[in-house]
Amino acid sequence: MAINHLIIAVDGPAGSGKSTLARKIADILGMEYIDTGAMYRALTLKVIEEGIDPTDEDDVLGLLEETTITYENNYIYLDGLEVDKKIRENIINKHVSDIAKIEGVRIKMVELQRELARSDNVIMDGRDIGTVVLPDANFKFFIVASVEERARRRYRELVDRGEPDITYQGILQGIKDRDRLDSTRQVAPLYKSPDAYEIDTTSKTVDESVTEILNIIRGGK
Ligand code: DC
Numbered sequence: 001m002a003i004n005h006l007i008i009a010v011d012g013p014a015g016s017g018k019s020t021l022a023r024k025i026a027d028i029l030g031m032e033y034i035d036t037g038a039m040y041r042a043l044t045l046k047v048i049e050e051g052i053d054p055t056d057e058d059d060v061l062g063l064l065e066e067t068t069i070t071y072e073n074n075y076i077y078l079d080g081l082e083v084d085k086k087i088r089e090n091i092i093n094k095h096v097s098d099i100a101k102i103e104g105v106r107i108k109m110v111e112l113q114r115e116l117a118r119s120d121n122v123i124m125d126g127r128d129i130g131t132v133v134l135p136d137a138n139f140k141f142f143i144v145a146s147v148e149e150r151a152r153r154r155y156r157e158l159v160d161r162g163e164p165d166i167t168y169q170g171i172l173q174g175i176k177d178r179d180r181l182d183s184t185r186q187v188a189p190l191y192k193s194p195d196a197y198e199i200d201t202t203s204k205t206v207d208e209s210v211t212e213i214l215n216i217i218r219g220g221k
Helices: 019-031 038-051 055-065 090-100 104-118 130-131 148-160 168-184 206-217
Strands: 007-011 032-035 069-072 075-078 122-126 137-145 195-198
Touching: 007 019, 007 130, 019 032, 019 122, 019 137, 019 206, 032 038, 032 104, 038 055, 038 069, 038 075, 038 104, 038 122, 038 137, 090 104, 090 168, 104 122, 104 130, 122 130, 130 137, 130 195, 137 206, 148 168, 195 206
Parallel strands: 007 122, 007 137, 032 122, 137 195
Antiparallel strands: 069 075
16 A cells, blocks of 8 residues: 555653664654654753743743744754753653643644644654544554663663763652653553554564564555
């Protein structure tokens, strides 16, 4: 079956491997890759830099009014400045769920994400892509891995980047907290769409998971 405008939704919890897989699939299939977590992270960065309380919804929404978040050539820009590296710091991990649960924030981000998916073939990753943002996607994948494995991946990532004061136990607890907040929030909680393929990456290499996904897309499954 030929598809003129290919849309692939990839969802899953923190550290499941969704961004790594989505990026690779995008490269292989020549599609645009859009990391929606980066948008929530960018707003979180601004909230922290401006000294605003991340749990104060009115203040956060006021700040969002005067913020521009754009996504160009796989890089995220906050008010015109590229912030790709800064948004991966652990301080952002700690506060991003508070920002992502605010309904007004989500409405604006979803609008932006749908706009990005309108013209190109895109693979978009996040928490609510298959359920809310792009429910008509041609393919939906829900990426999972054990919480211990996800914490190990995040720990290695942060240590490799030279972040100070990182412990495995601290990261594990942070991931558990974020899982709980992302899955129990009122608006667009994380859950697997019934028509999504579940991919468990716990004991697979990246290439094995990529092959599994490509086989499904190419109809080989
Ligand atoms: O995928 P990530 O770890 O970069 O996402 C950061 C946070 O943003 C995550 O804790 C939940 C939130 N998020 C969301 O609520 N909806 C999305 N579509 C993407 C991310």
